[in-house]
Amino acid sequence: MRRKIFVFIVGLLLTVLVAIPATAAEVAQGKCLSFDTEKNKLMIEEYDTNVSKEHPYGRPTGKQMTFDTSKALIGIAPAVGDVMRIAYTPRGEINHAIRIMNVSKQDLMKK
Numbered sequence: 534m535r536r537k538i539f540v541f542i543v544g545l546l547l548t549v550l551v552a553i554p555a556t557a558a559e560v561a562q563g564k565c566l567s568f569d570t571e572k573n574k575l576m577i578e579e580y581d582t583n584v585s586k587e588h589p590y591g592r593p594t595g596k597q598m599t600f601d602t603s604k605a606l607i608g609i610a611p612a613v614g615d616v617m618r619i620a621y622t623p624r625g626e627i628n629h630a631i632r633i634m635n636v637s638k639q640d641l642m643k644k
Contacts, residue, residue: 561577562618563591564616564617565614565615565617566597573602574602577597578594604629604630605619605632619633
């Protein structure tokens with residue numbers, strides 16, 4: 534009886550541990566190219582993760598990404614030219630934003 538309970542608990546833990554990464558969101562950071570509140574669309578030019586004094590948020594990659602912002606939590610409103618950090622879930626062709634952070638304006642508030 535104890536063995537059956539032990540096997541059940543181990544199996545349940547393994548199932549939970551395997552399912553956790555499937556719910557994780559992805560993160561993108563880049564310069565805001567456009568933000569349309571009527572169509573709930575945000576477009577950025579993605580930055581890489583190579584941070585330096587010349588590029589404190591990373592270097593532009595030239596890759597453009599578009600996000601559906603209809604259900605996103607938005608901090609300081611995006612403006613063209615601001616650096617944005619977006620947590621999102623990709624579903625097919627559409628990237629659904631979960632949380633949008635205006636990194637460049639948050640940094641100004643700290644100073």
